[in-house]
Amino acid sequence: MLQTLDSNLLDPNYLEESLGSFQNATGLHIEAINNQGVTVSLLGNIERSEFCRYIRSQPEGERKCQDSYKRANFEAAKWEEPYFFRCHAGLVIWAVPIMIQGVSRGSIICGQVLMWEPDHFFYQELKKLNAGIENFERLKNMACKLEVVSPQRSQAAADMLFVVVNHMIKRNINSLEEINATRLQQQQIRHEIEERKKKNLRELSEYDDYLKKERKFLRYIRLGDRTRANQTLQSLLTDLQSKTLGDLETIKVRIIELATLTSRAAVEGGANAERIMKLLKDFNKEMEGFERVEKYFYTIQRIVETFLESIFTLADKKHIAIVKNARDFIMENYALPLTVNDVAQHLFISPSHLSRLFREELDCTINDYLTRVRVEQAVDIMKKPEFSVAQVSKAVGFQNQSYFSKVFRKYIGVTPLTYKNSLY
Incomplete structure (x- = not known):
């Protein structure tokens, strides 16, 4: 698990699952590191190469590997793209940055390979880079077992990994935004309920008051009055929460009904009918799997905002x-x-x-x-x-x-x- 990375912004399970699939498809070793170059997770089921394990077992081996990763992470974050480098022991590795809202959260390290078949010059350089190794012949034999990955394949793998990582970041940022928006919405509902209690406002009589407020809301939609439409919608959701005591099925019926009425009001306000009907169809389908009141409230607020934007979907x-x-x-x-x-x-x-x-x-x-x-x-x-x-x-x-x-x-x-x- 990625315990050292921000689990609020990166779902560890989803990250490991996605990168595990990448590893199975490419056969390449990958691991996640933080900004200090410390490995926080070995992803998938492919362990480090025998060569790397031997290097890390040497005196100062772990520290040197960490320093290599730290420098690579810095360069990848600076350029915000995959960064190819040779580690201190001579292997080709690349770092894909994890950038969230312009801030580096670490990198995904991939590689531990060679790009060309080992030759005399490679072994000379290998010996020079690993001068402290007592049993060089053993290290040389391990180097012969390393996978050779062409520059073209290495670049393609780095590009693919970059896409995967950024997709996960975008997905998790969207999830975080939804969580924050839902939390804010619930705070507003609770605050309004408390204010009503302080003012000794009467409870809803059946749904008469709710329906009157709903008609007012639909007028604001038709007129494209975003501010008052959103304010009235918030009050409607508070009414639903208070009147239904959070009953999921009743809320679901009312929310779907409200979305349908809102879609028609948006069309009357000037939105494109075909687009609105498509949005409504997607909305109704999305409603099927919800199990929490907060999710219904967040989704209706989002679709209403989309309907309002559709009234002003202009090219210029x-x-x-x-x-x-x-x-x-x-x-x-x-x-x-x-x-x-x-x-x-x-x-x-x-x-x-x-x-x-x-x-x-x-x-x-x-x-x-x-x-x-x-x-x-x-x-x-x-x-x-x-x-x-x-x-x-x-x-x-x-x-x-x-x-x-x-x-x-x-x-x-x-x-x-x-x-x-x-x-x-």
């Missing part, structure tokens, strides 16, 4: 900024008698260019989006009984109540008065 970053700023401006000023010219003037671009961007990127006109915002806000204000339909109409920017009723019915399916009366 400049266009992203323009369209987003236009939407933000409309969200802040929908109660005013806005026109396309007003929005364009605020962004210092031509009305025709802004209109074209909206049509191309969001598949709607600026007026369509403005109307959608006004209707969504009207739905929210109507929950307050002190506001009449006429007051709501004026509050969201409609100057004509009759026109407001016509537009509201088109979007919601009923007149404003019918909708308001259904709330009480």
